[in-house]
Amino acid sequence: MRILLLAIIGILQFQTSAILLHAETGRDAWLRYARLKNHALDKYAGLPASVVVHGDSAVLEKARDELIHGIQRMLGRTLRIERAPVKESAFILGRIFSLNRYISETSPPVIANDGFRLASVESGNTSSIVIMSPNDRGVLYGVFALLRKIALEEEIESLNEIHEPSAPVRWANHWDNLDGTIERGYAGPSIFFENNNVRQDLTRVSEYGRLLASIGIHGCTINNVNANPRVLQDDFLPQLARVADTFRPWGVRLAVSVDLSSPEKIGGMGTFDPLNPAVSKWWETRISEIYKRIPDFGGFTVKADSEGRPGPSSYGRTPDDAANMLARLLKPHGGLLFYRAFVYDHHLDWRNLKNDRARAAYDIFHPLDGKFEDNVIIQIKHGPIDFQIREPVSPLFGGLTQTASAVELPVMQEYTGQQKHLCFLMPYWKQILDFDLHTNGPGTYVKDILAGKSFGSELSGYVAVINVGMDDNWLGHPMGMSNLYGFGRLAWNPDLDASVIADEWTRLTFGKNPKVVETVTDMLLTSWETYERYTGPLGAQTLTNIVGAHFGPGVEASERNGWGQWHRADEKGVGMDRTVKTGTGFAGQYAPPIAEIYELLETTPDELLLWFHHVPYTYRLNSGKTVIQHIYDSHYEGAERAEDYVNQWRSLEGLIDEPRYGRALKRLEFQAGHARVWRDAVCNWFHKMSGIADEKGRVGHYPDRIEAEAMDLAGYTAMDIIPWENSSGGKGIECKAEESCTAAFRFDGDAGWYQMDVEYFDQNNGQSRFRIFVNDQMVDDWIADDMLPATKPGGDSSSRRRIGGLALRAGDEIRIEAIPDGLEPAGLDFVSIYPER
Ligand code: GCW
Numbered sequence: 001m002r003i004l005l006l007a008i009i010g011i012l013q014f015q016t017s018a019i020l021l022h023a024e025t026g027r028d029a030w031l032r033y034a035r036l037k038n039h040a041l042d043k044y045a046g047l048p049a050s051v052v053v054h055g056d057s058a059v060l061e062k063a064r065d066e067l068i069h070g071i072q073r074m075l076g077r078t079l080r081i082e083r084a085p086v087k088e089s090a091f092i093l094g095r096i097f098s099l100n101r102y103i104s105e106t107s108p109p110v111i112a113n114d115g116f117r118l119a120s121v122e123s124g125n126t127s128s129i130v131i132m133s134p135n136d137r138g139v140l141y142g143v144f145a146l147l148r149k150i151a152l153e154e155e156i157e158s159l160n161e162i163h164e165p166s167a168p169v170r171w172a173n174h175w176d177n178l179d180g181t182i183e184r185g186y187a188g189p190s191i192f193f194e195n196n197n198v199r200q201d202l203t204r205v206s207e208y209g210r211l212l213a214s215i216g217i218h219g220c221t222i223n224n225v226n227a228n229p230r231v232l233q234d235d236f237l238p239q240l241a242r243v244a245d246t247f248r249p250w251g252v253r254l255a256v257s258v259d260l261s262s263p264e265k266i267g268g269m270g271t272f273d274p275l276n277p278a279v280s281k282w283w284e285t286r287i288s289e290i291y292k293r294i295p296d297f298g299g300f301t302v303k304a305d306s307e308g309r310p311g312p313s314s315y316g317r318t319p320d321d322a323a324n325m326l327a328r329l330l331k332p333h334g335g336l337l338f339y340r341a342f343v344y345d346h347h348l349d350w351r352n353l354k355n356d357r358a359r360a361a362y363d364i365f366h367p368l369d370g371k372f373e374d375n376v377i378i379q380i381k382h383g384p385i386d387f388q389i390r391e392p393v394s395p396l397f398g399g400l401t402q403t404a405s406a407v408e409l410p411v412m413q414e415y416t417g418q419q420k421h422l423c424f425l426m427p428y429w430k431q432i433l434d435f436d437l438h439t440n441g442p443g444t445y446v447k448d449i450l451a452g453k454s455f456g457s458e459l460s461g462y463v464a465v466i467n468v469g470m471d472d473n474w475l476g477h478p479m480g481m482s483n484l485y486g487f488g489r490l491a492w493n494p495d496l497d498a499s500v501i502a503d504e505w506t507r508l509t510f511g512k513n514p515k516v517v518e519t520v521t522d523m524l525l526t527s528w529e530t531y532e533r534y535t536g537p538l539g540a541q542t543l544t545n546i547v548g549a550h551f552g553p554g555v556e557a558s559e560r561n562g563w564g565q566w567h568r569a570d571e572k573g574v575g576m577d578r579t580v581k582t583g584t585g586f587a588g589q590y591a592p593p594i595a596e597i598y599e600l601l602e603t604t605p606d607e608l609l610l611w612f613h614h615v616p617y618t619y620r621l622n623s624g625k626t627v628i629q630h631i632y633d634s635h636y637e638g639a640e641r642a643e644d645y646v647n648q649w650r651s652l653e654g655l656i657d658e659p660r661y662g663r664a665l666k667r668l669e670f671q672a673g674h675a676r677v678w679r680d681a682v683c684n685w686f687h688k689m690s691g692i693a694d695e696k697g698r699v700g701h702y703p704d705r706i707e708a709e710a711m712d713l714a715g716y717t718a719m720d721i722i723p724w725e726n727s728s729g730g731k732g733i734e735c736k737a738e739e740s741c742t743a744a745f746r747f748d749g750d751a752g753w754y755q756m757d758v759e760y761f762d763q764n765n766g767q768s769r770f771r772i773f774v775n776d777q778m779v780d781d782w783i784a785d786d787m788l789p790a791t792k793p794g795g796d797s798s799s800r801r802r803i804g805g806l807a808l809r810a811g812d813e814i815r816i817e818a819i820p821d822g823l824e825p826a827g828l829d830f831v832s833i834y835p836e837r
Contacts, residue, residue, distance in 0.1 A: 021657040026473025029211055029481050030508035033073035033151060040153045041075060048128055050080040054094030058249035059136035063093055063143045066210075070147035089126040093139050099132040114218065115164030116142030120157065129159065137218060137251030144214040151508055163492075166451045169377060169406055169461025170491040171219040171255075171338070172212060173301060174468075178228050184412055184550075186419045187476035188469030192222045196230065198239035202246045208468060209250030215488020219253045225303035225340065227257040229266045232286050241293040253298035255336070260302060260322055261310035262286075273315040274322040284329050291333045299336035300326055301379070306343045319343065319364065320371040327373035337373070338406065338463065341365050341380045341396055347562040353577065356584035357564025358384035366399035366589075377404045379463055382432050384586070385565060387415045388541040389532045392598070392608055393432050395589035397449050398439035404459040407432070407450055411483045412467040415542040415550055416531055418789070419476040421671045422645060423531045424524035426486040426498035433494040438591040447494035462491035478664040481509070482524055499525055516655050519648050526641065533638025534675045535682075537631050538621075539611030540567040540574060543682055545795065551788070552674070552795030553681035553726055567610060571689060573617055574627065575610035587612060606630075617690040631686050632694045635679040642675035670786070673759070673800025681725040681795055688725075706745050708733040708828040715741030716818075716828070719793065726795030727829045732761065734793065734825035735768075735818055743828060744815040751809040753836040758801040758816065759829040761793035762786045766824025772803060773815040779803060784824065793827035804836060
């Protein structure tokens, strides 16, 4: 009987968890509004039953509907819509002037635009909740904030809170091309465009607008900064208007990136000189055509004189000439002009040790400070180079005291694992925002500059490059959206701790099970440093193939070319000398207290040492380690930590719904394998270059490995992998000639349980099939169908298949049978076999 009872309980429990863990795609992101558990339902039992909206607008309607939807999903109650004030308790939504009568205060607090107040109001025996703001968008933000509180099960009994955004500008940038591809997009095609037009079905755009609104983002530039002039063509404007109409109810203003040479390319003019009156006239007409259709159009983003894009320099003009011409035309309509400071020469002479791309933004824009129109915002990447895993803060934030500036932050993880690797960037961004540039003496924090506090700008703020795509979960990696959520939260309140953001996001996304929360937040919060450890140490930047996909290792790719991402590693040492005394002088772009720190080897923090100094490999860090040993150790630690993530995630099996659990597991397993590829590439390269052995004897010694080229091959032939360090032993094998190929070897260890890793090359131009046999028994079978940014075998395609629980005996034959597909030659690098841990 007892057993029967236990069985029944077991079945019931199974059923409950199966019900609770219904399959999710991630499309709702952090707005899942998961049904609350009973005790929490009790907590909110006394909430009002109706909602009254004062005012009439599409945004207020969204606010009301979102409140109804959220409460419905979380509490299972459908609020009544009341058209006029009621005598019972209600949620009361509206602008401040129409709601002040509900709160009798002699001097009600002034609230900034987009800010809101949440207040409990008692009157007689009613207890209402008022959500008020100076503008409709703020009311919508207030609703999202209240729903978040409920989702997080916070106390909302006696509310009286005012929330205001730290900065007036909180904007999204997309690098979507009109043909539907996305530059640096890793999660499917564009949600905005296809076939050189705006998509017919804008459902995803509306859903995206809702996500943006929920974190306070109110503007969105939807096309690539490498802009196609077509966005300004007559037949395109009504299409843009459809996007604007879709965004508008969410309080999001549409903006576009423009090509400065548009007057020439689509206007049929012989020039695009910004100071030519006919050119300005052309833009004036375009701008007025846009505003006829989109009265609240947000403005333009401009990338010019950068990476081959046309710009004012073609006519001997400067950025202010171009920016101001456009800004003056946009101003009467309330439009903004975002001019990117990412302007640099990508044909620098690398032989000149004084050349330094990192100097460019400051050198170009600082002298122009004060010359820009007041609706120009200089958009500055957070670091002086380009979204690297570690860079100092761009000194230009301190170099523009009379000009509005915005920080550009990469939600899209271009240089930090491209949403194949987990890399939660909030701890990094916090360091940037909390950095004291000392421009106005101590206390000139980047976040205060962006808030307009330091220099009094009224239009500063935050821009994120976001590459959401048509993938169900928006960014590919089930944890990728933590960076978008975090961006919005920090732009709203840069004082929030990264751990608070991680905690909120995890609970909203994966639920409140304490083990889930503890595990996921730990993974998130350590992931940036982990990624740094196995990619680019000590400020040497992400040691990736900078002339390729920016994904796998490519230690030398940055050197001996004009792109200026040099780390200058040679036989003797590594690092860029950016000091004033002997180097490029970049350190001198900071205010003296900061410049002095970076100028000296001893005071430069270890993590930025190689950014600022060229040192011998034997130089001792503050940590006591030599540079070379640090490079080895950190790569081993990073790869090990990436391996831990797989185990940590596995411990959550059954606590997260299967589709999201499985999808994340796949990515984390890839990451762990790829971290090892990174580890070996970087360590072996530095080992060879420096000639200094790893004190711990790991680098160059892989006793568990059997190189593919050393196996018995049938059909397979050996190939060189370029660069050599991106594969084990510099070689792999490929199946070119035959329909199928085999590679085999004999196991010669003791009998026991083993784990086997097969390192193969998974290109995106074919789907090879691999089958593994122990003697005649097939033990694994898979198709290499991942979409990695690689058409060749190498560091971008290297992938690991792990096969556990293998009972092996000495003399067993292990055979890999592969069927190549398309242009993918079923490449193999090595197999490693080791006792199961
Ligand atoms: O990092 C580089 C990217 C380019 C990008 C450029 C930029 C849109 O590799 O793809 O171009 O930055 O920010 O303009």
